[in-house]
Amino acid sequence: MDYEVIAELLHPVRLRILQELLTAAQCTASQLALALPNTPQATLYRHLKAMVKANILEITSETPVRGMVERTYELKHNPFAELNANGATLPNKQLLNLFFSFMLTQLGDCTEYLKDENKGIETERFGFRTFLLKLNDDELGQFIQEFGQLLQRYSQRTEAEGRRVHKFSFSLIPVRV
Secondary structure, eight states, X not given: OOHHHHHHHOSHHHHHXXXXXXXXXXXXXXXXXXXXXXXXXXXXXHXXXXXXXXXXXXXXXXXXXXXEXXXXXXXXXXXXXXXXXXXXXXXXXXXXXXXXXXXXXXXXXXXXXXXOTTOOHHHHTOOOOOOOOOOOHHHHHHHHHHHHHHHHHHHTOOOOTTOOOOOXXXXXXXXXX
């Protein structure tokens, strides 16, 4: 696994592209532009090109549309799934660098949200919190399984009237006391 590829993916636009393709399997740049309305078209294309170059995405078809070529993109492999499967083999320094990139992405998203003077912190339910869970290994396994099922159920929802995207991120860190 190339952790630099994952670190490169920890950019808000690239994460949104990845999330859309995890849900939709295939998307055109036009479909992605609709899903990322605050992303300029040139920026979107630059990120798509970088993700294809890094072998994260592949172009599965090219269709002529009004004198242009519309490309359909598909996820070639999910590097985060690979990280989950092989993360234990990464040196601590690489894991720390990845976590740092993850946290910087969170900070960037928060900064962008808080720039909006008309934000609705209460109505939009902006927040962050830490919970300490006291669990043995079996209980932790059960929690992860149930939490994963809950996330899967809600993350598969399609866009609809009244729905907007909320980013939910978490980290699970054993505490040494």
